[in-house]
Amino acid sequence: xxxxxxxDVERKLVGRTPYHYHLDDSVNTLPADSGFGAVGAxxxxxxxxxxxxxxxxxxxxxxxxxxxxxxxxIRFSDESSAMIHFHEKEKVLLDIDGLVKEHLTxxxxxVENRSDDNRIWDIDVGLHEETGIAKxxxxxxxxxxxxxxxxxxxxxxxxxxxxxIAVEEVISTHPDLPESxxxxxxxxxxxxxxLGLKNLAFIPYNDLVIKKAVPNExxxxxxxxxxxxxxxxxxxxxxxxxxxxxxxxxxxxxxxxDLDPNVTDKIPTGDVKVTAKGKDIITxxxxxxxxxxxxxxxxxxxxETEEPGEWxxxxxxxxxxxxxxxxxxxxxxxxxxxxxxxxxxxxxVYITPNARWETDxxxxxxxxxxxxxxxxxxxxxxxxxxKTEFELLKDGGNFYPASLSFKKTFNxxxxxxxxxxxxxxxxxxxxxxxADIEQVFIRDTLPRYFLPPNQGSITIEKAGMSLTDxxxxxxxxxxxxxxxxxxxxxxxxxxxxxxxxxxxxxxxxIKYVASVHRPDPEERIEAPAEVDARTFLAGPVIKGEDVAGxxxxxxxxxxRKFSVGKSIEQGVAPGEYRIELLYRNRGxxxxxDLVMKDLIPENFKGGGYTIQPDxxxxxxxxxxxxxxxxxxxxxxxxxxxxxxxxEGEYHPTDAQIFYNANQ
Numbered sequence: 001x002x003x004x005x006x007x008d009v010e011r012k013l014v015g016r017t018p019y020h021y022h023l024d025d026s027v028n029t030l031p032a033d034s035g036f037g038a039v040g041a042x043x044x045x046x047x048x049x050x051x052x053x054x055x056x057x058x059x060x061x062x063x064x065x066x067x068x069x070x071x072x073x074i075r076f077s078d079e080s081s082a083m084i085h086f087h088e089k090e091k092v093l094l095d096i097d098g099l100v101k102e103h104l105t106x107x108x109x110x111v112e113n114r115s116d117d118n119r120i121w122d123i124d125v126g127l128h129e130e131t132g133i134a135k136x137x138x139x140x141x142x143x144x145x146x147x148x149x150x151x152x153x154x155x156x157x158x159x160x161x162x163x164x165i166a167v168e169e170v171i172s173t174h175p176d177l178p179e180s181x182x183x184x185x186x187x188x189x190x191x192x193x194x195l196g197l198k199n200l201a202f203i204p205y206n207d208l209v210i211k212k213a214v215p216n217e218x219x220x221x222x223x224x225x226x227x228x229x230x231x232x233x234x235x236x237x238x239x240x241x242x243x244x245x246x247x248x249x250x251x252x253x254x255x256x257x258d259l260d261p262n263v264t265d266k267i268p269t270g271d272v273k274v275t276a277k278g279k280d281i282i283t284x285x286x287x288x289x290x291x292x293x294x295x296x297x298x299x300x301x302x303x304e305t306e307e308p309g310e311w312x313x314x315x316x317x318x319x320x321x322x323x324x325x326x327x328x329x330x331x332x333x334x335x336x337x338x339x340x341x342x343x344x345x346x347x348x349v350y351i352t353p354n355a356r357w358e359t360d361x362x363x364x365x366x367x368x369x370x371x372x373x374x375x376x377x378x379x380x381x382x383x384x385x386x387k388t389e390f391e392l393l394k395d396g397g398n399f400y401p402a403s404l405s406f407k408k409t410f411n412x413x414x415x416x417x418x419x420x421x422x423x424x425x426x427x428x429x430x431x432x433x434x435a436d437i438e439q440v441f442i443r444d445t446l447p448r449y450f451l452p453p454n455q456g457s458i459t460i461e462k463a464g465m466s467l468t469d470x471x472x473x474x475x476x477x478x479x480x481x482x483x484x485x486x487x488x489x490x491x492x493x494x495x496x497x498x499x500x501x502x503x504x505x506x507x508x509x510i511k512y513v514a515s516v517h518r519p520d521p522e523e524r525i526e527a528p529a530e531v532d533a534r535t536f537l538a539g540p541v542i543k544g545e546d547v548a549g550x551x552x553x554x555x556x557x558x559x560r561k562f563s564v565g566k567s568i569e570q571g572v573a574p575g576e577y578r579i580e581l582l583y584r585n586r587g588x589x590x591x592x593d594l595v596m597k598d599l600i601p602e603n604f605k606g607g608g609y610t611i612q613p614d615x616x617x618x619x620x621x622x623x624x625x626x627x628x629x630x631x632x633x634x635x636x637x638x639x640x641x642x643x644x645x646x647e648g649e650y651h652p653t654d655a656q657i658f659y660n661a662n663q
Contacts (some may be wrong), residue, residue, distance in 0.1 A: 045602060051167065052070045074290055076384040079352050081114040081325040082292055083383040084125065085153075090390045093425035096397035105160060107283060110153035111382075113146040115322040118294055120380055123152075126289040128464035132156050134283035164282055165202035165208075165245070167392055169272055170194040170510040171260070173399065174540050181269065182435045182539025185403040189259040191218065195240065198250040203280040205390065207241035210253075213270030213396070218257040225254040229310075231638040238270075245276070259399065267399040276387035292380040294321040300332065300372050302364075309367045315342055315359040317376065319351040325351050329377040330359065334370075341372070350381060369504045391647045399437035402539060406531040407548040415462040417521035417555045425453075425551075427510040429502075429531055429544065436501035436536040440508060443530040445550075446475070449529070451482055451520040460492065460493070462499055463506060470494045482517040516553060523555040561639075563588055566598070577644040583629070584637040596640065603644030609639050 034517045051397040076084075078219065086109055109127070113120055125141045135157040143152045170190045182376040195212065199205055214236055221238075223231060230241040231253060240253050259267070297318040302311050315332055319325055327349035332342040341362050364370045406429045415421040426443065431437050438494045446452060452475050460467045472491040480486065485499050490510060495501045502508060519525065531544030563584040571577050582596060585591045598613075600623035606615075613625040629638055 020184045026410045041139040044364045077324040077381045080383045081322040082380045083112045085110040086386045087279045092392040094394040096395045104160035106153045112151035115148045117322045123292040130284040162224045180538045185401040189263040199245045205245045205276040206277040212238045217260040220255040222393045223255045268398040270392040271396040272370040274392040276390040290382045294323045298376045311364040317357045322353045324381040325378045331375040335373045346564040376409045402435035402541045403433040404544040405547045406544045408529045410551045421516045429508045431502045437533045438536040439534040440492040441491040441532045451515040453512035453514045459511045462508045465499045470498045477523040519555040526551040581640040585632045591632040596627045598625045
């Protein structure tokens with residue numbers, strides 16, 4: 001039984017090679033038709049559940065073992081108070097995508113004197129690392145002495161390419177998307193979540209604790225997976241406990257919940273923290289030798305028998321220390337004759353604390369008391385302990401509420417019946433959520449009487465930047481007359497490549513000029529639009545909210561009737577005339593922006609204006625008077641009067657008036 005214990009202890013010293021892996025190129029993934037790129041996924045043929053590509057990677061990763069690892073020849077004892085400790089710590093920080101941001105791995109070798117009152121001295125420990133993973137800058141640890149309850153140690157660096165425990169988190173807010181963190185604002189979202197761990201090291205881990213903060217907005221949490229898992233919601237945290245995780249073993253926890261539909265801001269999904277302990281180390285450090293001395297007592301017992309001059313002799317070692325010791329050499333000989341009585345080289349003798357060992361007896365025949373030259377070489381047998389502490393923290397990221405609004409307007413609300421009128425349409429699309437938008441799709445109605453916009457009149461801008469290369473435009477059906485309704489499609493793609501995605505609060509503005517062609521009187525023309533968007537992150541389609549309603553154009557029958565005239569009256573003084581201009585609106589609609597002009601002949605000057613005009617002159621010396629009247633309602637008249645004075649005559653043929661107006 002003792003021999004088996006020794007073997008087990010010695011096995012603890014065997015070096016370890018970390019679990020290396022590579023991705024098997026033969027694994028194919030099926031693209032999910034999400035409309036927003038491909039997300040690799042496979043279907044579990046047994047359960048029907050989605051198995052994500054990252055988990056598939058783990059399944060196909062292979063272990064590599066070092067077949068020949070040197071073992072130490074040292075015997076280790078749990079009875080000894082001289083302990084060699086190897087303590088390794090690994091700390092990992094992962095980003096939201098599971099990529100390593102920081103990976104710190106350090107180790108420390110310590111020799112500890114756990115005795116209460118015995119010191120050890122002349123300590124020397126020789127060691128090496130089999131694989132080069134532990135970057136030892138020393139091959140031995142030497143110390144003159146170590147007092148009781150004291151320790152000495154050296155730290156060393158560890159270089160491993162990957163964390164010893166791989167952690168993967170998969171979150172999906174949409175049943176058709178393997179991974180998505182986008183939620184539609186105002187809608188209850190059923191969310192599926194998975195946590196996966198795999199031990200990539202060559203040592204088992206114990207007492208794993210996985211904690212993840214659970215947002216308050218996640219309700220109705222349930223665990224549809226293995227009911228034997230030790231998992232619970234405790235103090236706002238999901239706590240998952242795994243007693244042991246063997247090398248190469250993978251564990252997956254699935255859970256579900258409903259996100260509150262009234263969320264208005266980003267919701268942290270919760271960071272993931274993993275802690276674990278190992279009863280071995282992840283490196284392969286081999287202790288080649290251990291030397292140390294401690295107090296001891298050795299002597300020779302010589303007992304004369306009943307026959308005088310016959311002596312029974314034994315060599316005795318009493319271990320008076322709290323350390324187990326090994327007898328390396330015993331030599332006893334006669335000081336006079338040089339006769340050798342005992343000559344033991346590495347006799348494979350171990351003496352536990354406060355125990356006694358003696359050699360086989362030998363006989364000496366002589367009358368006087370025998371004397372001896374004796375030599376003893378002892379060495380302290382060390383104990384050995386190894387442990388690893390693992391800690392990993394993964395950024396949880398956020399859920400992103402997504403919403404979109406748009407507003408479509410025309411610059412005119414009324415047009416004349418039986419006439420063709422140009423109007424300017426403006427469509428403003430705004431990201432009112434927290435999920436960046438990558439694609440916008442607009443379905444705009446060109447109702448009856450509308451002629452399609454000219455391509456040159458269409459402008460699409462984002463934050464003052466004109467979008468052209470990533471815009472697609474077409475009209476359906478094509479080449480039809482104004483009596484048929486058409487759909488005007490605008491697709492804006494790859495916003496992240498053209499000035500960046502549309503972030504929360506940012507807008508895209510679309511403008512175009514269309515013509516309303518000879519509508520019938522009393523028509524009410526509605527031109528609704530629809531806007532959808534897809535987010536930069538994988539997520540569902542966002543349906544835009546029309547915050548202004550469909551714009552409406554009314555048609556009116558315009559009967560234009562007006563009177564325009566000019567009167568000239570001789571003044572009191574020679575060369576003086578009184579002028580009056582008349583415009584009377586006899587139609588059924590207001591006259592807008594009326595412009596009236598009159599001419600003043602050469603050698604005359606105007607004055608006494610009832611309405612001050614803008615005055616200009618021609619190269620020929622003729623003065624031009626111009627008045628602008630913003631609005632003349634039906635039945636209203638405008639009279640403008642002024643006086644002329646100059647030399648010569650003002651003939652009736654000069655009584656001209658020029659006008660222009662919008663109705």
